[in-house]
Amino acid sequence: MRRMGNHPRGLIESLHTVQETFGYLDLDALRYVAASLRVPLSRAYGVATFYHFFSLRPPGEHTCVVCIGTACYIKGAPQLLHALKEELGVVPGQTTPDGKVSVLGARCLGSCGLAPAVVYDREVAGKVTAQALRDRVAKWKSHVS
Amino acid sequence: MSPEELEQIAETERERQAQFKHTIKVCVAAGCVSCQSEPVKAALEREVASRHCEGECQVKGVGCMGLCAQGPLVGVGNHTLYQGVAEGDAPAILDSLNTAAVDRLICPTDVPFFQMQKKIVLENSGNVDPERIEDYIAVGGYTALMQAFGEMTPAQVITEITRSGLRGRGGAGYPTGLKWSTVSKAVGEKKYVICNADEGDPGAFMDRSVLESDPHRVLEGMLIAAYAIGASEGYIYVRAEYPLAIKRLRTAIKQAERQGLLGANICGSRLSFYIDIRLGAGAFVCGEETALIHSIEGRRGIPQPRPPYPAQEGLYGEPTLINNVETFASVAPIVRNGGEWYAQIGTEKSKGTKVFALAGSIKNTGLVEVPMGTTLREMVFEIGGGLPEGHKFKAVQTGGPSGGCLPENFLDMPVDYENLLRAGSIMGSGGMIVMDDTSCMVDVARFFMDFCMSESCGKCVPCRVGTSHMHGLLTKITQCRGNAYDIAQLEELADLLKQTSLCGLGQSAPNPVLSTLRYFAEEYKAHVEQQQCPAGVCKNGHKDE
Numbered sequence: 001m002r003r004m005g006n007h008p009r010g011l012i013e014s015l016h017t018v019q020e021t022f023g024y025l026d027l028d029a030l031r032y033v034a035a036s037l038r039v040p041l042s043r044a045y046g047v048a049t050f051y052h053f054f055s056l057r058p059p060g061e062h063t064c065v066v067c068i069g070t071a072c073y074i075k076g077a078p079q080l081l082h083a084l085k086e087e088l089g090v091v092p093g094q095t096t097p098d099g100k101v102s103v104l105g106a107r108c109l110g111s112c113g114l115a116p117a118v119v120y121d122r123e124v125a126g127k128v129t130a131q132a133l134r135d136r137v138a139k140w141k142s143h144v145s
Numbered sequence: 146m147s148p149e150e151l152e153q154i155a156e157t158e159r160e161r162q163a164q165f166k167h168t169i170k171v172c173v174a175a176g177c178v179s180c181q182s183e184p185v186k187a188a189l190e191r192e193v194a195s196r197h198c199e200g201e202c203q204v205k206g207v208g209c210m211g212l213c214a215q216g217p218l219v220g221v222g223n224h225t226l227y228q229g230v231a232e233g234d235a236p237a238i239l240d241s242l243n244t245a246a247v248d249r250l251i252c253p254t255d256v257p258f259f260q261m262q263k264k265i266v267l268e269n270s271g272n273v274d275p276e277r278i279e280d281y282i283a284v285g286g287y288t289a290l291m292q293a294f295g296e297m298t299p300a301q302v303i304t305e306i307t308r309s310g311l312r313g314r315g316g317a318g319y320p321t322g323l324k325w326s327t328v329s330k331a332v333g334e335k336k337y338v339i340c341n342a343d344e345g346d347p348g349a350f351m352d353r354s355v356l357e358s359d360p361h362r363v364l365e366g367m368l369i370a371a372y373a374i375g376a377s378e379g380y381i382y383v384r385a386e387y388p389l390a391i392k393r394l395r396t397a398i399k400q401a402e403r404q405g406l407l408g409a410n411i412c413g414s415r416l417s418f419y420i421d422i423r424l425g426a427g428a429f430v431c432g433e434e435t436a437l438i439h440s441i442e443g444r445r446g447i448p449q450p451r452p453p454y455p456a457q458e459g460l461y462g463e464p465t466l467i468n469n470v471e472t473f474a475s476v477a478p479i480v481r482n483g484g485e486w487y488a489q490i491g492t493e494k495s496k497g498t499k500v501f502a503l504a505g506s507i508k509n510t511g512l513v514e515v516p517m518g519t520t521l522r523e524m525v526f527e528i529g530g531g532l533p534e535g536h537k538f539k540a541v542q543t544g545g546p547s548g549g550c551l552p553e554n555f556l557d558m559p560v561d562y563e564n565l566l567r568a569g570s571i572m573g574s575g576g577m578i579v580m581d582d583t584s585c586m587v588d589v590a591r592f593f594m595d596f597c598m599s600e601s602c603g604k605c606v607p608c609r610v611g612t613s614h615m616h617g618l619l620t621k622i623t624q625c626r627g628n629a630y631d632i633a634q635l636e637e638l639a640d641l642l643k644q645t646s647l648c649g650l651g652q653s654a655p656n657p658v659l660s661t662l663r664y665f666a667e668e669y670k671a672h673v674e675q676q677q678c679p680a681g682v683c684k685n686g687h688k689d690e
Contacts, residue, residue: 011443016385016424050445051426053385069347070542070578071504073592107429107596108347109386112504113176113213113511124179
């Protein structure tokens with residue numbers, strides 16, 4: 001924020017920094033950013049909810065991002081989502097009740113050459129099969145941290 | 146920096162590279178990184194170190210080599226390319242340096258995929274190390290900038306761009322020279338150059354690849370543009386989903402600043418130009434220029450009616466030039482070789498080359514650059530290697546969610562802006578997705594409408610409500626509960642959206658529906674009349690909800 005001279009135009013950049021540090025944007029953080037940049041809280045909230053990249057809820061311990069871009073879609077992303085729903089009982093945008101795994105959908109990761117692609121905790125995996133996905137999340141689920 | 150100093154750096158770097166007998170190039174663009182090219186690079190480096198041959202063999206990370214389907218790719222010298230390399234292959238590759246190549250890993254380069262391409266934008270991809278400015282300078286980088294500064298007036302630069310016939314590579318195909326001259330004539334206290342790297346089209350990854358493989362090329366293009374229009378600040382608006390591209394851009398900007406190629410009084414001239422990065426936050430609509438400007442200003446990315454065009458009143462109300470990554474990447478070679486040279490390539494109205502991202506049901510997925518006017522058949526069946534065994538071509542989708550699906554009888558059509566538009570699709574940013582007989586076209590149309598529905602910013606009613614209605618109708622049809630009236634209503638809504646939406650997103654949202662209705666009407670018919678899906682996709686109700 002200081003880099004941008006606490007100017008309102010630094011709002012999105014500031015929110016990026018907050019999310020990078022804390023994993024999500026909670027109300028306190030939004031209030032703090034809004035006050036420092038002298039923008040109404042409503043505008044900060046509006047921006048935070050407008051962009052898909054910002055999350056207002058804490059992420060699960062692990063995240064699993066399934067690419068649902070066109071190439072992945074026709075190469076079997078729906079089956080992957082189906083597998084996740086069976087395995088974890090959640091659909092994209094949700095976190096399992098125990099807070100272990102968050103499932104997200106992404107509009108194209110740009111790894112179309114490797115479709116269908118999934119990101120497990122920031123690590124991109126290509127040509128994912130439903131079985132491989134099941135195994136991976138099952139490991140997360142059983143893992144006691 | 147002066148041209149002599151630049152030449153000095155190039156000379157030193159070329160000498161440094163010439164002392165190595167062997168150069169092993171490992172692709173470190175995102176495609177290969179996600180199939181573990183970094184451990185491969187580390188293994189090769191360890192192997193070189195353990196054999197104490199650091200003096201004659203260098204391992205370097207390079208940008209995308211195109212054939213993403215076969216990654217990780219490793220090149221040795223200029224002629225040998227290995228595919229699907231694993232960490233354990235490092236000793237074998239080093240053993241082979243002085244003898245014959247490793248047969249089991251070899252990737253043939255005499256195939257149409259490599260032979261039919263013409264690389265201008267991607268000429269350095271896969272050759273230079275994207276993290277070293279010296280490497281870029283050694284292959285002639287920044288000489289176009291020196292040439293523009295030293296020998297040309299801003300007006301001459303614009304004339305040269307106009308003569309080249311270069312058109313905006315973001316999709317709409319607006320003549321770049323015209324855009325530049327409009328901004329240069331506009332009056333304002335300050336002018337801005339924005340590079341649009343918010344590559345939101347699902348299925349397109351050209352811009353990401355260019356930024357990851359050759360970031361300095363984009364900076365050079367932006368600098369030349371700044372000189373031509375008299376801008377003092379630039380922004381690169383890049384998707385937060387591309388962390389690697391962001392990292393490389395940051396490095397590139399720092400290096401350029403250190404060399405005096407960015408900052409105050411560049412190369413002793415009166416031009417001062419600063420570039421900063423702005424991160425997108427996952428909103429497709431921000432690819433629209435007015436929405437993008439709002440986003441850079443720290444607000445919601447909502448388009449506004451034009452005029453005023455950004456060329457007159459853009460960022461912070463000042464004249465602003467917005468071009469796509471690929472457009473900027475085409476600038477340096479045009480200045481270096483002249484507009485005439487560029488205009489010789491391509492078709493009558495669409496000049497030069499275009500980078501396409503081949504994906505979907507195709508053997509050689511990856512990145513290709515071809516002259517405009519190449520036919521779809523050449524692209525899919527020769528360069529792309531055709532479809533995987535046992536599958537039959539059904540359609541090729543271009544232009545992302547704003548484009549259309551073209552059936553088999555369009556395969557011999559030369560690809561350029563006009564032809565695609567006439568066929569009911571668009572060039573878009575260059576995504577090209579091949580679909581086979583296992584895809585249901587109604588379902589594909591529903592998929593794109595779902596995308597447009599969730600990406601609609603909600604400002605204008607036709608787009609906000611229209612996309613949602615169309616999605617509802619398409620869902621009904623894919624669940625085999627539709628009737629003939631639903632199709633008629635779809636057509637009516639499509640027309641309404643096209644005519645009355647505020648920005649490109651809404652105006653082009655019906656394209657996938659219209660093109661599938663036009664070319665695959667029998668599939669819609671089967672869904673509503675016989676209540677069945679010919680491709681067998683929709684039988685169990687809805688796929689992903």
